[in-house]
Amino acid sequence: MGKRFARQRLGLVALIVAALLGAGLAPAAARGVGTSGSGPAAAPAAAGIPRLTDARGRTLTLRGWNVEDKIHRGPEALSAITERHFADLRAHGFNFARLLVFWDDLEPRRGRYREAYLRKIGRILDWAHAHGVHVVIDAHQDVFGPAFGHRGIPAWATRTDGLPFTPHPEDWFAEYFEPAVQRAFTHLYEDADLRRAQARMWRLLADRFGRHPAVFGYDLINEPMGELRAGEDLASAARRIEATQLTPMYRRLAAAIRTQDRSNHLFIEPTPIVGEGVPTGLGRVPDERVVYAPHFYNTAMEAGADYDPAAGWITAYENAVTAYPREHSVPVVVGEWGPLNNGLPNMRRFHDDALASFTRYTSGWAAYVWCYGGGYCALDRDGRLRTNKERTATPYAPAVAGTVRADTHDPARATYRLAYRSTHRPGTTVLSLPPSTTGWHIEVSGRTAHPSTRSVPPGQARQVRVRASGATEVEVTVRPASGSRDHVGPPNR
Numbered sequence: 350m351g352k353r354f355a356r357q358r359l360g361l362v363a364l365i366v367a368a369l370l371g372a373g374l375a376p377a378a379a380r381g382v383g384t385s386g387s388g389p390a391a392a393p394a395a396a397g398i399p400r401l402t403d404a405r406g407r408t409l410t411l412r413g414w415n416v417e418d419k420i421h422r423g424p425e426a427l428s429a430i431t432e433r434h435f436a437d438l439r440a441h442g443f444n445f446a447r448l449l450v451f452w453d454d455l456e457p458r459r460g461r462y463r464e465a466y467l468r469k470i471g472r473i474l475d476w477a478h479a480h481g482v483h484v485v486i487d488a489h490q491d492v493f494g495p496a497f498g499h500r501g502i503p504a505w506a507t508r509t510d511g512l513p514f515t516p517h518p519e520d521w522f523a524e525y526f527e528p529a530v531q532r533a534f535t536h537l538y539e540d541a542d543l544r545r546a547q548a549r550m551w552r553l554l555a556d557r558f559g560r561h562p563a564v565f566g567y568d569l570i571n572e573p574m575g576e577l578r579a580g581e582d583l584a585s586a587a588r589r590i591e592a593t594q595l596t597p598m599y600r601r602l603a604a605a606i607r608t609q610d611r612s613n614h615l616f617i618e619p620t621p622i623v624g625e626g627v628p629t630g631l632g633r634v635p636d637e638r639v640v641y642a643p644h645f646y647n648t649a650m651e652a653g654a655d656y657d658p659a660a661g662w663i664t665a666y667e668n669a670v671t672a673y674p675r676e677h678s679v680p681v682v683v684g685e686w687g688p689l690n691n692g693l694p695n696m697r698r699f700h701d702d703a704l705a706s707f708t709r710y711t712s713g714w715a716a717y718v719w720c721y722g723g724g725y726c727a728l729d730r731d732g733r734l735r736t737n738k739e740r741t742a743t744p745y746a747p748a749v750a751g752t753v754r755a756d757t758h759d760p761a762r763a764t765y766r767l768a769y770r771s772t773h774r775p776g777t778t779v780l781s782l783p784p785s786t787t788g789w790h791i792e793v794s795g796r797t798a799h800p801s802t803r804s805v806p807p808g809q810a811r812q813v814r815v816r817a818s819g820a821t822e823v824e825v826t827v828r829p830a831s832g833s834r835d836h837v838g839p840p841n842r
Contacts, residue, residue: 395709395710396675397674397675397678398671398674398675398678398679398680398681398710399674399678399679399680400680400712400753401614401640401680401682401712401713403748405750405776406750406772406776407748407749407750407751407776407778408746408748408749408751408752408753408769409712409713409747409748410712410713410745410746410747410748410749410756411444411445411483411565411682411712411713411714411715411747412442412443412444412445412713412714412741412745412747412781413438413443413444413445413446413447413482413483413713413714413715413716413719414438414443414445414446414447414715414716414717414718414719414727415446415447415448415449415487415684415685415715415716415717415718415719416430416434416435416446416447416448416449416473416718416719417430417448417449417489417718417720418430418449419449419491419500422453422454423454423457424465426451426454426466426469427454427466427469427470427473428469430448430473431476432476432479432480433732434446434476434719435476435477435479435480435482436476436480437719437728437732438480438482438719439480439481439482439810440784440809440810441734441742441783441784441810442742442744442745442781442782442783442784442810443482443742444481444482444483444747444781445482445483445484445485445565445713445715446477446482446483446484446485446715446719447484447485447487447568447684447685447715448470448473448474448477448484448485448486448487449487449489449571450466450470450486450487450488450489450554451488451489451490451500451501452488452490452494452501452502452503452506452547452550453494453495453500453501453502453503453504454466454500455467455550455553455554456503456546456550457503458503458505459503459505459506459546462553467553467557470486470557470558471557471558471561474558474561474563474564475563477563478561478562478563482563483563483565484563484564484565485564485565485566485567485568485614485616485682485684485715486554486558486564486566486567486568487567487568487571487616487684488501488550488551488554488567488568488569488570488571489501489571490502490570490571490572490573491521491571491572492521492522492524492525492530493507493530493533493534494506494507494533496509496533497514497516497524497527497529497530497533498516499521499524501571502533502537506537506543506546506547507533507536508532508533508536508540508543509528509529509530509532509533510532512528512529512531512532513527513528513529514527514528514529514530515527525574526577530574531574531575531576531577532576534573534574534575534576534594535575535576535594538575538594538595538597538598539594544598544601547598547601547602548601548602548604548605549605551567551569551602551605551606552605552606552608552609554567555567555605555606555608555609555610555613556609556610559606559609559610559612559613560610564613565613565614566613566614566615566616566638566640567606567613567614567615567616568616568618568642568684569598569599569602569603569615569616569617569618570598570618571618571684572618572620572621572644573590573595573598573618573620574590574620574621575587575590575594575595575620576590583622584622584625584627587619587620587622587623587627587629587630588627588628588629588630589630590620590630591619591620591629591630591631591632592630592631592632595617595619595620595631596631596632596633596634599615599617599631599634600634600635602615603615603634603635603636603639607636612638613638614638614639614640615634615636615638615639615640616640616642616682616684617631617634617639617640617641617642618642618643618644618684619631619643619673621644621646623643623644623666623669623670624643624644624645624646624647624648624666625648626662626665626666626668626669627669628669628670628672628673629643629670629672629673631673633677639677639679640679640680640681640682640712641673641674641677641679641680641681641682642681642682642683642684643670643681643683643684644683644684644685644686645666645683645685645686645703645714646685646686647662650688650689650690650699651688651689653689653690655690655693655694655695655696656688656693656695656696656698656699656702657695658695658698658699658702663702663703663706666706667706667709667710670710671710674710680711680712681710681711681712682711682712682713682714682715683707683711683713683714683715684714684715685715685716685717686703686714686716686717687716687717687718687725689724689725691735691736691737691738692736692737696736696737697737697740699737700737700738700740700741701740701760704740704741704743704758704760705757705758708756708757708758716738716741727741740760742783742784743758743760743763743765743783744758744765744780744781744782744783744789744827745758745765745780745781746767746778746779746780746781746825747779747780747781747812748777748778748779749767749769749778750769750771750772750776750777750778750817751769751770751771751772751776751778751817751823752769752770753767753768753769754768754769754770754822755767755768756768762828763828763829764826764827764828764829765825765826765827765828766824766825766826766827767780767824767825768822768823768824768825769822769823770820770821770822770823771795771797771798771817771818771819771820771821771822771823772820773819773820774818775816775817775818775819776816776817777814777815777816778814778815778816778817778823778825779812779813779814779815780812780813780814780815780825780827781810781812782805782810782811782812782813782827783810784807784808784809784810785805785807785808785829785830786807787807787829787830787831788804788805788806788807788808788829788830788831789804789805789811789827789828789829789830790803790804790827790828790829790830791803791804791805791813791825791826791827792825792826792827792828793815793823793824793825794823794824795817795821795822795823795824796819796821797817797818797819797821798815798816798817798821798823798825799815799816799817800813800814800815800825801813801814801815801816804830805830806830807830
């Protein structure tokens with residue numbers, strides 16, 4: 350349920366909880382699930398879920414943020430995104446950006462694509478490449494599009510059959526349940542001419558940017574929703590929409606993209622209802638480079654509540670969301686996550702718990718959102734990570750030349766441990782170390798393993814390379830150089 354504003358959403362919370370209770374699939378907090386006792390234990394999430402790999406067979410990890418401009422349209426579209434965004438991403442050790450683009454800006458009139466918009470996307474991708482940031486191009490929509498006062502699907506592609514729409518300025522996500530919005534999704538999925546138009550849009554993007562060195566893949570539609578049927582509960586509707594409308598749409602769009610681009614990844618999303626611990630109804634998309642890309646938002650926290658570690662939400666989410674990638678053997682990258690009220694008392698714990706969960710089953714994540722200011726913004730206006738956002742800037746391994754045995758970060762000690770069995774052929778593992786006020790000390794064990802350095806001074810983010818030859822067990826430990834646990838990371842306001 351990304352891209353929210355600081356508004357009250359208690360009515361929607363009640364709606365979703367009631368709907369899921371009716372289906373026997375209530376959120377963990379509503380069921381009284383805890384982290385021990387009768388609560389569900391975390392599944393062995395990584396079992397059966399593959400990791401992303403590169404052309405050399407190295408195991409990849411993507412860590413970064415969403416990058417967007419939702420304010421400007423027309424000639425000014427994307428003008429809020431600057432090279433500074435990508436320079437600062439890399440300066441904090443991140444290597445990934447999910448770039449929001451809008452179909453209504455690209456094709457404001459049917460069949461008339463805006464060349465200036467394509468050039469701006471290209472310029473942004475050039476900045477990302479210059480700073481070593483991988484990009485997923487996200488076809489973004491919020492409440493369908495401009496016909497309902499938001500962004501995404503063009504007005505000319507919005508069909509409502511005359512059904513009513515009432516704005517909810519204090520609870521905008523509730524607008525997804527307006528009859529006109531729900532019918533517009535049905536037409537997008539079912540009308541042959543709109544299907545063709547959506548496929549043409551993606552063929553254009555794939556043709557234009559498929560060979561750009563910054564592009565890692567395409568997120569085919571952000572947070573798709575659909576139309577509930579009479580008497581249908583929300584969880585059942587979500588699974589039906591995913592099985593009968595989203596799956597065929599993803600197959601169509603995958604086929605369209607593959608006419609222009611055979612190599613980049615295809616990110617597919619379930620409905621946002623998975624955030625309440627509801628397994629998806631998506632079917633298989635027959636492509637070797639599919640990535641499952643759910644979002645990670647909690648309804649109660651989005652309504653302003655603090656994180657409750659005892660409620661078991663993260664455990665319930667992890668157990669539910671890992672079923673699809675395990676069944677279909679596809680990697681996972683969480684496309685959006687992050688609280689609005691990041692300064693609440695338990696938000697430090699939330700960030701640490703969320704990151705530990707992601708490490709168990711994903712190949713990475715993009716938090717929401719890399720901007721400068723308040724609200725969801727990661728940074729203050731001076732470019733410093735805001736309270737608790739610094740918890741996301743930890744050591745990690747963007748590329749591992751071998752099979753990962755263990756990959757853990759201990760936030761209490763600011764210590765990172767990576768264990769892997771290296772490949773038979775000589776290969777290079779890359780470590781990304783964020784800026785630190787203490788510097789870093791690197792320990793490496795393994796018969797043929799050699800790090801490019803064993804110490805990193807305080808200051809800027811650095812990459813350290815570990816080279817090993819022959820199949821050998823390698824263990825890497827990264828800890829603060831001074832042994833200090835008081836503060837690791839850039840100064841915060």
